[in-house]
Amino acid sequence: MPSNKNNFTPPPPVDEQRRIRMKDHSIVPSAPYLLLSNAFDVTCDHLPLIRSTPLCPSTEDGGWRSIFPFPSLVEFPNGKLSHSFSSSFADYANKDVSYSDYIQWEKVNARNLGTVHQATGISATLHDYYNYAFNTNSTELGVLTNPMALCVLTMLVLIIRMLKQRFLPKFSTLGRKLGRATHGPNWETENEERVIKFGEYVYRLCYHSTVSIYGLWYFHNKSWWNKSMGGTKNLWDSHPNHPVEPGMAWYYLVQCAYNVDALLSLLELSFKIEWVNPLAYSSALNFLEKEHVVDESQRKKQVLKMMVTAREQNVLLWTPLFQVKWSSTVRGDFREMMAHHIVTNCLIFLSSYYRFTRIGSMIFLVHDLSDVPIDMSKLANFVKWKTTTIICFVTMVLMWIITRLVIFPFVICRSVLEDSYEYLVVNGTMDPALHEAYFAFFHFLLGSLVLLHVTWFIILLRIGWTLVSKGETHDYSEHKSGEKQKSS
Numbered sequence: 001m002p003s004n005k006n007n008f009t010p011p012p013p014v015d016e017q018r019r020i021r022m023k024d025h026s027i028v029p030s031a032p033y034l035l036l037s038n039a040f041d042v043t044c045d046h047l048p049l050i051r052s053t054p055l056c057p058s059t060e061d062g063g064w065r066s067i068f069p070f071p072s073l074v075e076f077p078n079g080k081l082s083h084s085f086s087s088s089f090a091d092y093a094n095k096d097v098s099y100s101d102y103i104q105w106e107k108v109n110a111r112n113l114g115t116v117h118q119a120t121g122i123s124a125t126l127h128d129y130y131n132y133a134f135n136t137n138s139t140e141l142g143v144l145t146n147p148m149a150l151c152v153l154t155m156l157v158l159i160i161r162m163l164k165q166r167f168l169p170k171f172s173t174l175g176r177k178l179g180r181a182t183h184g185p186n187w188e189t190e191n192e193e194r195v196i197k198f199g200e201y202v203y204r205l206c207y208h209s210t211v212s213i214y215g216l217w218y219f220h221n222k223s224w225w226n227k228s229m230g231g232t233k234n235l236w237d238s239h240p241n242h243p244v245e246p247g248m249a250w251y252y253l254v255q256c257a258y259n260v261d262a263l264l265s266l267l268e269l270s271f272k273i274e275w276v277n278p279l280a281y282s283s284a285l286n287f288l289e290k291e292h293v294v295d296e297s298q299r300k301k302q303v304l305k306m307m308v309t310a311r312e313q314n315v316l317l318w319t320p321l322f323q324v325k326w327s328s329t330v331r332g333d334f335r336e337m338m339a340h341h342i343v344t345n346c347l348i349f350l351s352s353y354y355r356f357t358r359i360g361s362m363i364f365l366v367h368d369l370s371d372v373p374i375d376m377s378k379l380a381n382f383v384k385w386k387t388t389t390i391i392c393f394v395t396m397v398l399m400w401i402i403t404r405l406v407i408f409p410f411v412i413c414r415s416v417l418e419d420s421y422e423y424l425v426v427n428g429t430m431d432p433a434l435h436e437a438y439f440a441f442f443h444f445l446l447g448s449l450v451l452l453h454v455t456w457f458i459i460l461l462r463i464g465w466t467l468v469s470k471g472e473t474h475d476y477s478e479h480k481s482g483e484k485q486k487s488s
Contacts, residue, residue, distance in 0.1 A: 197329060
């Protein structure tokens with residue numbers, strides 16, 4: 001056997017490894033080693049085509065570790081690749097309440113009270129669904145990776161897109177009227193791009209104002225926001241089994257739907273797809289054939305080179321059938337915004353799966369509060385109301401500093417870095433290997449957000465400097481090189 005050949009001792013079962021790690025945290029390898037060994041474990045355990053090959057000996061013999069060429073790396077407990085752990089959260093979290101569980105509980109309660117649970121008829125069914133969705137804690141709606149939550153999330157995204165399709169033109173019409181009233185009838189024809197973006201930011205202002213008001217109302221008395229009640233330690237205490245109230249579950253669903261739609265909308269505003277006349281491609285091939293370029297592959301390369309050379313500068317991708325171009329409405333900070341949306345959506349789904357909804361709600365709220373003056377300053381700048389723009393800009397900078405440069409890194413991120421290990425591992429039941437491996441993702445994503453906040457703050461300082469030194473309002477987040485200053 002490979003284990004005898006290499007004098008290899010198979011590691012203990014996963015549960016035993018966990019108990020050993022809970023007693024001695026110092027033996028836990030760093031995140032890259034844990035993730036690599038976990039990837040090998042998952043491959044051998046769950047992929048039938050690989051599991052049946054010699055690459056994955058039986059677990060009793062030590063699995064893939066028994067044939068690993070460097071035995072010192074897989075000898076438990078000091079080998080860097082010797083540790084196995086369960087990446088499933090089912091070992092720590094209580095089961096989410098499904099709709100069938102809820103119905104069973106209702107029948108039991110009705111029986112105990114000597115009544116009959118009415119489960120027939122449309123009205124009774126709708127009543128049950130309503131109570132399950134809005135009056136029951138810790139349902140499957142509280143974890144976005146559950147199939148039921150994903151279905152509701154998809155419907156919410158579609159609803160948001162339908163609402164935008166209906167109301168964005170009306171918001172843009174409002175921008176046209178304000179622009180004409182302030183700058184005259186010719187302003188509209190010269191600022192169609194601003195009119196489109198005005199409608200988008202009215203929608204954003206409505207959304208951010210609404211969820212900020214809800215967030216302040218719903219979370220104002222929550223213990224994790226109140227230092228006298230323990231503050232951020234309540235983010236981790238009793239985790240992962242603190243209840244997810246319906247208000248929190250729907251807050252997460254709506255916020256996730258908005259952010260998914262924001263990512264799709266950013267792509268729509270930034271790129272434009274145009275069809276290409278395929279006859280032009282075939283005609284060029286025939287032309288080169290007449291010019292005695294006989295080799296077909298060479299002719300195709302020559303045609304592509306000719307057409308790419310002749311294309312517009314803002315074309316990103318060209319094929320014989322279609323081309324992808326930058327849109328005129330693309331943001332100046334497109335790369336930063338794209339990175340922000342990707343990081344945000346990853347954080348939303350990961351935090352929901354790992355039951356970190358409390359800390360996720362804090363991140364949502366500090367961002368939404370600072371987004372309100374951002375939207376207002378952009379709307380004022382789009383119609384070139386200079387005094388209003390300056391007032392909103394100053395408010396935005398102050399809110400940005402308080403929420404994104406102080407509360408977010410020094411309260412929320414600090415708690416993730418320091419409190420989580422103390423309450424989840426030292427005083428809790430979480431496997432140190434699981435914490436070490438997967439909190440690395442959260443550290444990276446949260447650190448990326450902090451870096452983006454600093455990057456945008458530098459852009460804000462640049463806007464402020466241009467305003468003070470030149471007396472002009474340039475939104476560098478929308479235009480990298482600044483805006484053309486049109487006279488009113």
